Amino acid sequence: MAASLSRPCFISLHLPYRQGWAQHLANTFRFQPVAVRETPRVRQVALRRGSAVFLINERRTPASASTSSRDFLYDVDPCPTLGTASNVCFEVDNVLGLCKQLQNQGCSLLVPPTELRDDGGSVTYGVVSSVVGNISHTLLDRSRYQGPFLPGFQPIQEAPSATWDGIKITHFDHITYVCPRGGAWAALDWYQRCFGFHRFLLNPQESPAEGYVLGEQGVGMLLLALQSAQGTPAHGCKLVFAESLSQSGTNQVDTFLEQHGGAGIQHVGLCTTDIVTTTRALQQQGVRFFTPPTTYYSQGGKAEEIRGAGQDPRMLAELGILLDTTVPGDKGQLGTDARENPSQEYLMQIFTHPIFSEETFFLELIDRRGAPGFGEGNIRALWKAVQVYMDQQQ
């Protein structure tokens, strides 16, 4: 029987020695530091916005023979030479049972089921390796824990971040992996078999047998998507697997593989209920976003499409926000189309520049107005915007 996982509890980022990125995330993205764990060798900080939690892991000393792979609690050390998002923690009911089941399926258990407790109660967790690059999963049962984050962490009593700062981020919407060539179907199969995720089609153009192939106008990519068993496309956690089909090596997927040193998490979609205000507020904090090609807003009736969705094309163009109405909801049933009010379903997206010094990991804001999938126009616009950015970097 496959496991039943819910929304991610946290996504773990690892930074090489002394990058101070926790402060950056707190300052620019206005994530609230909620808990910290410090040892002479490592610093782990949990930052929250809505129910989205990033765990930032940093070494306080250069990695050496004396450092241990167990330095990072609730995680393993990917020994990064560059910033990487390498662990996604899921809450589960039965850590022991799931770890045993995963081992029987041939999965590699990096941390066996372990219990930790403090005054707030106890938790059980284990860490399992995935089949994609450096990505591991912490499986956590915290149903017996009442503390602010997790045992081993000290709460940070800071003034709550201003609720008037305009940033409305509610939860993790999706996590997009870059897979090696030929690896996306294998990843899909592993998450279905081991974690009980269900396939869902990104949009009506996707063929169940072939996946969503974007193969024209300079884009060469295969996309496949899953959602967690607990939840609908609108409410569960989605995983998107991207694989390059491109002939040239200078595209965002191949560049990720090259600069990251292999497969891994390319971006995390943060759900917002007000993308215009949130984008504006983050831009004022210094967050830099990709700007779509100028033709995006003028070609193919895009301005009418935006107006038809009740949005202002000039405002979206000024901020660089993408809007797609070609993503009617399939409400989670593969191959069915049970739209109630298709004309009102659309989504808006905007993507940050890479967060670390390499062209690897970035964040996305996504504002879903009834559309659970992903729009082709937006994916193509992102692809082109990244292409222009990469050309400028050279």
Ligand SMILES: O=C(O)C(=O)Cc1ccc(O)cc1
């Ligand atoms: O649109 C999204 O957020 C996706 O996750 C789809 C996607 C996947 C990989 C890319 O390099 C670009 C877009």
